[in-house]
C-alpha cells in the first residue's frame with residue numbers, strides 16, 4: 001500500500017521555488033532516510049508532503065488519497081526540527097506526550113485508559129517512563145527531543161515523519177531513539193526521517209534519498225560504514241567502496257542504483 005506518492009512536485013516560499021521536480025514513493029513498512037546538504041530542501045520536502053508548504057505543481061497522495069482531500073491526519077505523527085518542548089512551557093513530560101493523543105480522542109473528551117496506556121507505552125519506548133511526572137524544562141535537550149518522539153508515538157500513527165530527530169542529541173538518547181523507531185518499524189510502521197548522518201539508526205534504514213538543490217539526486221540502499229563489510233550477515237555488493245568512505249552527502253549517483 002502506498003503511504004506517500006509524490007509526482008513531479010514543485011514547491012517553495014513566496015517567490016522562491018525550493019523543490020523543483022520531486023518524485024517519491026513510500027510504501028507501507030518502508031523506512032526512508034532523507035539526506036542532503038544544509039539548505040538542499042529536505043525539510044521543505046517533508047513539510048510539503050505534510051501539507052505545510054503548498055504544492056505549486058505536481059501531485060501528492062497520502063494513503064491513497066489526494067493530499068487536498070486527505071483528512072486522516074491522526075495517521076501521521078510529525079516531529080519537526082528544533083522544537084524546544086521545554087521552552088517556557090511548565091508542562092510535565094506526561095502532559096506533553098498526552099497532547100499527542102488529542103487528534104485520536106478529540107479535544108473535548110477526557111483521556112481514558114487507552115490514552116493513558118498509549119502515553120506510558122510511548123514513554124517506555126524512548127526510555128523516559130521514570131520521568132513522566134517531571135517538568136519537561138528539567139530534561140536535557142536530548143531527553144526533550146525523546147519526549148517529542150514519544151508524543152508522536154502516543155498518537156499511534158501509521159506514518160512517522162521526523163526532521164533531524166538526532167541533531168545535537170546525546171549518545172544515550174540516540175540509542176533510545178533507535179530502539180523506539182526499531183520497535184515502531186517492527187510493528188509495521190512507516191518512517192520517513194531527515195538525517196545528517198545515519199549513526200545508530202543505520203541498521204533500520206531500508207532506503208535513502210539524497211536531496212540536492214531541490215531535486216532527488218539519488219535514491220537507493222544507504223552506504224555501509226567503512227569496515228562494515230567483514231561483519232557476519234553482510235551480503236551486499238558495493239562496487240564503489242571509495243564513495244562509501246566519502247560520506248553520505250557526497251554520495252554520487254554513479255553506482256547503478258536508481259538515479260535521477
Ligand SMILES: Nc1ncnc2c1ncn2[C@@H]1O[C@H](COP(=O)(O)OP(=O)(O)OP(=O)(O)O)[C@@H](O)[C@H]1O
Pocket residue numbers: 013018036037038039040041042043044045
Ligand atoms: N519558511 C521559510 N520561508 C522562506 N524560505 C525558507 C523557509 N524555510 C526554508 N526556506 C529556505 O528554503 C531552502 C531550503 O531549506 P530547507 O529547510 O528545506 O533545507 P534543509 O535541507 O532541510 O536544510 P537543513 O539541513 O539546514 O535543515 C533554504 O534556502 C531556506 O532558506
